[in-house]
Amino acid sequence: MPRSPAPELLRRLAANLAVLAGLLVVFSLLLGILLYVRTAPSSLALPSEPIRPTFASKPAAAPLPYRLWTAPAEGRLAQRSAGEQALIRYGRELIAHTADFLGPRGKVARLSNGMNCQNCHLKAGTQPWGNNYFAVQATYPKFRERSGSVENQVKRINDCFERSLNGRKLDSTRREMRAMLAYIEWLGTDVPPNNPPAGTGIYKLSALTRACDPVRGRLVYTQKCLICHQRNGEGTSANDARSYTYPPLWGPHSYNTGAGLYRISHFAGYVKYNMPFGVTFENPQLSDEEAWDVAAYVNSMPRPAMNLSGDWPKIAQKPFDHPFGPYADPFTERQHKYGPYQPIREWKEAKKKKNNTKP
Numbered sequence: 001m002p003r004s005p006a007p008e009l010l011r012r013l014a015a016n017l018a019v020l021a022g023l024l025v026v027f028s029l030l031l032g033i034l035l036y037v038r039t040a041p042s043s044l045a046l047p048s049e050p051i052r053p054t055f056a057s058k059p060a061a062a063p064l065p066y067r068l069w070t071a072p073a074e075g076r077l078a079q080r081s082a083g084e085q086a087l088i089r090y091g092r093e094l095i096a097h098t099a100d101f102l103g104p105r106g107k108v109a110r111l112s113n114g115m116n117c118q119n120c121h122l123k124a125g126t127q128p129w130g131n132n133y134f135a136v137q138a139t140y141p142k143f144r145e146r147s148g149s150v151e152n153q154v155k156r157i158n159d160c161f162e163r164s165l166n167g168r169k170l171d172s173t174r175r176e177m178r179a180m181l182a183y184i185e186w187l188g189t190d191v192p193p194n195n196p197p198a199g200t201g202i203y204k205l206s207a208l209t210r211a212c213d214p215v216r217g218r219l220v221y222t223q224k225c226l227i228c229h230q231r232n233g234e235g236t237s238a239n240d241a242r243s244y245t246y247p248p249l250w251g252p253h254s255y256n257t258g259a260g261l262y263r264i265s266h267f268a269g270y271v272k273y274n275m276p277f278g279v280t281f282e283n284p285q286l287s288d289e290e291a292w293d294v295a296a297y298v299n300s301m302p303r304p305a306m307n308l309s310g311d312w313p314k315i316a317q318k319p320f321d322h323p324f325g326p327y328a329d330p331f332t333e334r335q336h337k338y339g340p341y342q343p344i345r346e347w348k349e350a351k352k353k354k355n356n357t358k359p
Contacts (some may be wrong), residue, residue: 007061016098019354020278025126030039036139038167039209043293061083062187067149067198068128068129068164068197068198068199068281069128069134069191069197069198069199070126070128070188070199071126071134071297072179072186072187072189072190077089077186081237084168084182086094086243087175087178087179087182087183088179088182088183088186089181090175090176090179090183091180091181091183091184091186092124094117094176094179094180094183095116095117095118095121095124095125095180095183096116096117096118096124097115097116097118097243098112098115098117098165098243099112099114099115099116099242099243099244100240100242100269101176102167102170103115103177103242103243104242105241105242105303106242108176109176111161111165111167111168111169111170112161112165112167112168113165113166113167113252113253113254114242114243114244115164115165115244115247115248115253115254115255116244116247117160117164117165117241119244119246119247120164120247120255120261120270121133122274124183125183125184125187126187127274128198128280128281129199129200129201129202129203129269129273129274129281130270130273131202131270131273132187132199132200132201133188134187134188134196134197134199134200134201134202135191135196135197135200136153136156136184136187136188137153137184137185137187137188137191138188138191138192138193138194138195138196138198139193139194140152140153141153145312145314145317146311146312147310147313148312148313148314151179151261152321153179153184154181157170157177157180157181157184158170158172162258162306163255163256163258163259163260163306164255164259164260164261165255166253166254166255166256166257166304166306167174169285199281202266202270203270203272203273203281204253204265205265205268205269205272205288205291205292206288207265207292207339207340207341207342207345208247208288208292208339208340208341209340209342210296210339210340211335211338211339211340212264212268212292212293212295212296212339213293213296213338214293214296214338215297215298216289216290216293216295216297217290217292217293217294217295217296217297217300218297219291220286220290220294221256221294221297221298221299224275224276224285224286224290224294225276225294228246228276228277229246229247229248229249230249231252232251233246233248233249233250233251233298233301234248234251234253235247235249235253235254249298249301250298250301250302251302251303251304252303252304254303255303255304255305255307256303256304256305256306257303257306257308257324258306258308258311261299262299262303262323262325263319263320263321263322263323264292264295264296264299264337264338265295265319265320265341267295267298267299268288268291268292268294268295269291271286271287271291271294271295272284272288272291278296296337299323299337310322315327315328316328316351320344320345320348321336321337321338321339321341321342322336323336323337328351329344329347329348329351331343331344331347331349333353
């Protein structure tokens with residue numbers, strides 16, 4: 001007998017329904033994905049606000065900017081004349097390898113203690129918050145309370161020679177001075193006048209509510225600093241013994257008591273985002289307390305003394321952490337050196353307001 005067509009039709013209908021059901025499932029999945037993509041935030045989307053770096057240690061007092069000022073690109077030197085290019089490059093060499101040219105065994109002159117400018121002004125003065133030179137050209141000449149006078153770039157460089165390098169002034173007419181000035185001017189390319197960009201100089205770290213503790217700082221030094229700067233702070237000499245790979249932090253070949261880094265606030269801000277060597281603001285190793293304490297330890301150790309009798313002709317303008325009297329306020333030299341600093345700042349602010357409200 002011939003087979004009835006009904007079962008065959010039913011099988012075909014069932015197969016078609018199964019295919020249709022499968023298509024509906026696929027369509028539903030695609031529709032769900034589309035709706036999710038339209039409503040959920042994309043991990044690839046650009047943020048509406050700059051991304052802030054995260055830290056392994058205590059955050060800084062103020063949010064750090066996402067982008068920091070950097071040195072002009074090397075390729076832009078081609079826009080300068082051949083003579084300018086040569087002078088700028090020589091200036092960079094002088095900053096990076098100062099002692100080779102002007103140290104105790106310098107091949108040009110013997111003016112300084114064997115440290116390089118780069119030992120304090122990291123990456124030849126280009127490291128963000130590494131005591132860089134970005135704003136020098138844009139802010140000098142300027143009045144400085146320390147000298148009580150208007151200073152130019154020559155004075156600023158020679159201050160470093162006399163204080164940080166514990167040496168003698170460099171003749172302003174020498175090619176070496178002109179080269180360093182040219183290099184500093186080059187680093188200031190495009191920096192707006194009197195408007196230092198983010199990352200300039202040294203980061204201003206929030207002060208502790210207590211005094212800085214050199215005893216705690218010694219522990220930090222032993223754990224984090226000793227491997228490069230050695231047990232007695234003598235630093236690590238370069239292979240040619242002309243200069244230092246890692247500079248002495250105290251002792252006869254270190255910076256003297258007139259140097260900017262002898263102020264504990266400057267040293268603390270400097271080490272926070274630069275030390276141990278290789279650390280950056282994006283990934284610091286030291287907490288704020290460790291930075292303040294190790295600064296107190298290093299600056300409690302012996303070093304060359306400078307005659308500071310000409311500094312701060314108006315004593316009321318001395319900074320809160322200038323460690324040498326006399327002062328216009330009632331606080332001791334020890335508190336000015338180690339803190340706590342907030343009472344000093346509050347006294348100064350109250351005095352300023354009182355003077356401003358006098359008839």
